[in-house]
């Protein structure tokens with residue numbers, strides 16, 4: 334059996350990359366700052382003490398985190414209380430991003446061999462933020478009384494601020510971030526989920542018609558009766574542009590193999606190269622779905638979950654203890670996955686960008702990501718700093734016997 338299981342820890346950066354200053358992110362370190370806060374007793378809500386991730390440490394995560402943070406493993410025996418003395422069981426390294434952005438599609442596509450070397454369209458930090466030509470075409474096309482927001486915002490903050498007005502007026506809430514994104518929040522019941530999804534499809538079509546190269550339109554449905562209890566639901570949908578070239582996923586599909594998307598993956602890759610799509614809400618349900626997919630996936634399969642809670646629930650919310658709890662919860666379940674591995678299977682743990690919960694603002698952070706690989710019979714070793722996230726995709730292509738991708742160097 335040769336299968337590839339990609340555990341995408343959405344936003345789990347492991348230290349500011351050499352170009353982080355270009356993004357205002359010099360010194361950011363999602364993993365390092367979480368581990369530091371835990372060791373210092375500063376992340377004790379719903380958990381306590383040093384970060385407890387023994388399985389990830391055994392595989393090499395602390396080793397690669399220490400190296401990505403600039404520490405010399407020869408002279409360091411722990412990383413914020415995480416043990417560096419044993420020899421890791423996995424191949425462990427860290428990868429830099431060559432894509433221009435620090436957004437989700439750029440990171441995912443680069444991992445899959447298609448870096449984003451062009452510039453996305455970003456919206457300015459002004460109010461209004463979106464061009465009038467876009468907003469007026471959108472309101473006319475779907476007969477809206479207008480829009481609210483039209484600014485940079487954090488998604489949970491803006492629904493607390495404008496959700497009630499939205500319910501009263503029927504005007505959807507439009508906002509953006511440092512990502513190339515148009516987000517539209519609306520109430521699932523008063524505005525209607527289907528209506529919100531149609532609105533987002535319309536927004537996607539208009540952006541494309543107007544030549545605005547925006548990475549994603551995201552539908553952000555929420556429920557609740559007032560500002561104190563609004564809650565976003567699992568019915569989020571992402572409308573991505575097509576990747577600019579065939580990704581690893583498309584190559585594997587074309588080879589006649591299964592590509593099983595779990596969670597947001599199919600949306601992120603604009604449904605290209607996916608043979609099965611399983612929806613699940615929350616990291617634990619995503620993990621359950623991954624285990625289930627592994628039970629029947631044939632030789633040659635890619636099983637690909639995206640653990641979005643790290644990013645959406647904790648990174649953007651700047652919730653250090655929450656991020657730590659989520660890491661600990663996922664770590665505790667890794668042995669279940671390990672017992673399901675068949676000879677020849679390879680598991681890859683990586684991320685698409687950083688989102689340091691100790692960093693200012695609420696945006697992503699430009700960081701290295703883990704390049705961690707393990708599986709039956711594989712002997713642990715240090716694979717060092719990788720020049721591109723594409724090294725992961727190239728390793729998977731090599732593992733599955735596919736033709737080499739245009740980017741990336743295999744570590745297998």
Ligand SMILES: O=P(O)(O)O[C@H]1O[C@H](CO)[C@@H](O)[C@H]1O
Pocket residue numbers: 437486487488489509510511512514516551553644645649695
């Ligand atoms: O603040 P929320 O709505 O979670 O949005 C965040 O999530 C978006 C997509 O990952 C990012 O662009 C960021 O703005």
Ligand SMILES: [Mn+2]
Pocket residue numbers: 343344436437644685686
């Ligand atoms: Mn992401």
Ligand SMILES: [Mn+2]
Pocket residue numbers: 344437644645649688697
């Ligand atoms: Mn994000």
